[in-house]
Structures are given as structure tokens and as C-alpha cells.
Amino acid sequence: MKETYSYDELYRFTSNLFQKIGCSENDANTIAEVLLAAELRGIPSHGLMRVSDYISMFEKGRINTKPNIQIIYETPTTITVDADSCFGIIAAKFTMKKVIEKAHNTYSAWGTVINSTHYGIAGYYAIMATTHDMIGMSGTNANPLVAPTWSISRMLGTNPLAVAVPAKSYPPFVADFATTPIARGKLALLEQQGKSIEWGFVQDKEGLPSNNPAILKDGGAIVPLGSDYEHGSHKGYCMAAIIDIFSSVLGGANFGPFVPPQVGYIKPSEIQVGKGLGHFFGAIRIDAFRPKEDFLRSMDEWIETFKQAKPDKFHTEVLIPGEPEYRKERYHIQHGISLQKEVYCELTKIAEKYAIDFS
């Protein structure tokens, strides 16, 4: 295992692997690009760590590497796309491109994808719009791990929302966040390390607060953003529910507890209320409400104003959403990407199995 890998070598490896299992070169490049965007932005939970899950999903016959991705419903400002059970990343990029094309003509547009699978980082698709002088939006539902406020049933995913807004002299504002206080990956890490978890992240099977990071294995659940009702967890529940509805009810994907798990070793629910997993995408031209230059000047002012917020005594600056990820991206492009040992081991095994070069 090297200390760091260059973007190019990881890109080549990932693209080669996905071509080997049957994806077109173009599709395999897209998967490499989106997974590596997560690595660059310092979100390894959505980077190459996902490769083994993606491959296991393929091996279980739950991914179609020769998909017929189709627009199945269309209006002047909206499209519904059937992903044909492909790797979600491919259908997501396809749809966001179409949404941006439509918004060029109509100033704003929306898209939804059904019959899909895990689509990587939500932020990637929102950011796509910013280079077209548009605000980008995206969200997806995910396998159910989260209990609504006052409930013990796992009904919702960590359902992320991403919104990206271009500025003139600064990198775009990029909010890209799960609607829970913690990601599942962090729970798994604490469990591996034998540590307990602070209050306010998970509950046990009776709905009582828990400190056990492995509680999901014993009927527990992640709580929504806000942690408990008193601190507004019903608002986190609302957010996750909105994202679930936009991802599923709009076009006809599975919702809530019926969203298929995105790992090979857990079988999907026998009950299906729609097709696969769902996403949504939106784009709005920044000159849809006033001249472009006015918007950009104002967005620069917004960023400058918030950068002038006084930090508390434990911090040296206040961050704009997307700023830490942008800095990590610059760093990783210059210094390379380091892999966690577990991820390296998984990739090595997969490389061997599929006879791909990886060192």
C-alpha cells in the first residue's frame, strides 16, 4: 500500500474495474469520476470504500451493467428517468445533464430517477449546475436506518440534500449533508474501535437514548437531525421525509422502509411499492430572477459577509458551506489521495479477482 495515490492512477483502476464487469468505457469513467470526487472532497465514506459494495451488488445480480436508461415521462420543465437498475451514478449524471439542458431553455427544471441504486455524493450533481451559471439541487433516498420522532420503526434513510450556488470570485457555496446527526459509517468505525457513542445519535429498540454504536444490530435506529423532540428532531424528520417524497413519490420509486439496501449481503424487502431507489435533481438559472452579474456580485457579498463572522475562541474562522471540502480537494489534487487500510485490502482482493492491475 502506498502512502498516497494520484488521482489518475485511482481513476484508471476504478474505470478498468467497472469496464471489466461489463460497463461501457463512458459509464466506467463516470463511476470513477464521481467516486473520486468524494475522495478529493474528503468524504471517503462515499469514495472507493463503496467499490466493494457496488461489486457485491453486481455479483448478486442487482445491477445491470448494460442499462437502457430512458426518459419515461417529460414535460417542458421536468423529466422522469428509469435507471434500469444501473449503478445509480450513471443515471444520476445523465439526469442532471438533461435537467441542466432543460433549464437552459426554461430557466428552471426538475428531474427524478426511479429504478436506481446508490448514487455517490449528492454534491457532485448539484455542483454540475454551477459551471452553467445555475443553482443545482439534488437529493436521494437511502435504505431505512432512521426512526421518525416518537417512533421505534426504521422508516427513513440518512437522505442527503445538496444545494450548490455559484459565486463570481469564490468557489461555489455547496451545502451537502445527511439529514441525521451521524452517518452509518461513523457508527461502524466506533464499533470497530470498541468505543461508545455520545448521547443524541442513536436509540435502542424501545426508543430510549443509547450509547451503543452497534445498537442498529439490536433493533435500534439512528435519530433524525435535532436528536430529540425537545431539540427539534421532528424538523430533521420533516427534512428526511421531504427528500424521501421527492425521491420516490414524484416518479414512482420505493419510499421509506421499502427502499432496497445498497449492499449485496442484505436482501431487498419482498414488498415493493415502486421501482428501486430514487433521486431528484433541480436547476435554476442565476439570471432567472435578475441579471447574472447582479446575482454574482450579491453572492460574492454574501460569502464575504459570512467570512467576516467572528469565530468563537476555539476556532480561527467561520466556514462557508463547501469551503472545507474545496480546500481538501485542492490538497488532494496536489498531494495525492491516501486510502484507509481496509479499503486498500478490499480493492486488492477485488483487483485480483477481476485481474485488474492495482498496487
Next chain:
Amino acid sequence: MKETYSYDELYRFTSNLFQKIGCSENDANTIAEVLLAAELRGIPSHGLMRVSDYISMFEKGRINTKPNIQIIYETPTTITVDADSCFGIIAAKFTMKKVIEKAHNTYSAWGTVINSTHYGIAGYYAIMATTHDMIGMSGTNANPLVAPTWSISRMLGTNPLAVAVPAKSYPPFVADFATTPIARGKLALLEQQGKSIEWGFVQDKEGLPSNNPAILKDGGAIVPLGSDYEHGSHKGYCMAAIIDIFSSVLGGANFGPFVPPQVGYIKPSEIQVGKGLGHFFGAIRIDAFRPKEDFLRSMDEWIETFKQAKPDKFHTEVLIPGEPEYRKERYHIQHGISLQKEVYCELTKIAEKYAIDFS
């Protein structure tokens, strides 16, 4: 003071009062309708409690009761409206109506309002879309009381978001929530009662957690939804920032710390980066992604599924967003609306001053 008031008598009183200060009958009726929608839905903080602030804003010359509300920018799917410093409710309803009209033709549409003031409950405008078989969205910025994560500066309002989705056999799904764990009104109430507040709602002037509900008077701030960084307050900060940008940068209203206060006794900041306070509105036809009947059936299934979530042992049911407010509305229509004593006293004084009948 009566134990309860009928909707009609409170409506008449409110409409008469706003006509007396110069609003047209139509505008005064709109104000009465939106303030009373909040009373009916059990959100008195946005109901008649606001009348004295609205009147004080008028008395300070900060409200124009004979506004020339104009669409100042328009594309096939978007409009920007200048509210001409009217009561925000009037410009907001005007804009949402136009957005719904546009969405009838183009399947989805957006609107933003600049040069506005407090607009009441966000949910009112989102719900308007549901009777046209559309999803409705709305948000507004508000005077700055909230510090971004890691900051001691008050940069953001409690910036609410509302999303309403129609179903077939059930009342609409209505999420309508501030992006903070607590509303300012609740802090004021605890302060009046001489009580302290739990951890996780406010911070002191150094950014340290505080139990003092009066801390805003001593340089403190409300924290974003999530309470602290560990529990995801940067996600609440992201939400509030998105709503601020959509309310201000889109069309050219003031953002963040420059949003004018909505009470007569606090002067607006001398620095203005835009015009007044801002809102945004969105509408999407439910047949924009698949046939209407399919959408409605699926939304019914969504609601039925979430109603089947098991409650924890402290509760008897799990609630759908909007369900408690809907029940309160049914109750108040049947049994009348009761007023808090302070609100009754304020209204009595105002009624006397403007020679309006109120008993």
C-alpha cells in the same frame, strides 16, 4: 376577554383594523386570513400576537399600506416581485398565486419577493399549491438571531422552510419548520416565567452553551438546528443559509445580518445590501413526473405506511408532518380560538386607539 372567539369575529376585527390604517379591503382580508390560519393551526406565535408588531412597523413608517406590488423581472418559469414595503403577507400571497399560474402552464415555477416584511406562516403559501394539485414550497429570511456553527456573530434568522404535498384521501403532508431548535417566542416566554432553558438552544457572547433564556440581550445567539457541531449544527447552518440565499440573493433582498428587524422598536441596520426582507416560493404540478392518479395513490400509501410506524412507549402514535396542525385547525373551527391574555390586552389597546370594535 372571552374564553374563545369565533374565526369570523377575529377575522372581522383584523380586517377592520388593517382597513383603518389604510389597507384596501382585499389586502386587509388577506392579512386576516393568513394570521388566522396560524391561530387555527395552533401556531399563535405567527397569529394575532403579530398584530401589535405589524401596527408598530406601520406607525414607524416602515410599512406602505397603499403599495404598488410589481413583477420586476420575469422568465417562462420564474418571477421576481417588488413588495414596495407592504405587509409581507400581501406580497407573498400575490406571488404564490402567480407562481401557481405559471406552473399550470410550465409544470413547475419559482418566485421570489424583495423589499418585503414579515410574511406570517410559511406553510400558508405552500398549502395554497395543494388545492391546484401541486407541491408547494416557501421560505423566508428573518432578522438575525442565529450564529453559524463556530461563530459568535448573529448572522441568520430562524429562516423557516415549508413544503406541502397533496394526497388523495388524506389532508396534505405539510412540513413547516424553523431551522433552529427553538423559536424566539419560546425564549421570551421562559424569561417571563423566570425559568432557565435546557442546554442546546442558545449560546453566550463567547459562544459557550448557556441556560439563560435572556442571553440574546447580552450578546448571545440561538444555535442552528443540531445544537452543536458534534450533533450536526453545521447542517442546520446549511439549511438556514440555503433559505437565506434563496430569499435574498436570487432577487436582491437583504441577506443575513442585514435583514431588517420586524418590530417597530428596533431600527434597521444602516447598511443595506439589498431591498427589505425576502421570500421565495415554488410550485410543481404532481402530474409533472407521472400521471396524477399514480402520484396521489402513492402519496396515500406513503402516509399510510408512516402511520403504521410503531410509536415508542411514551406515545400512542407517530405523526405525519402537518397532522397535528390539521387536527388543531378542525378543533379551532368547531370550538373557537382562545387568545393569550397578553395578546388580548394588546389588541384591546390597539382597538381603542384606532376606534375598532373588539370585546
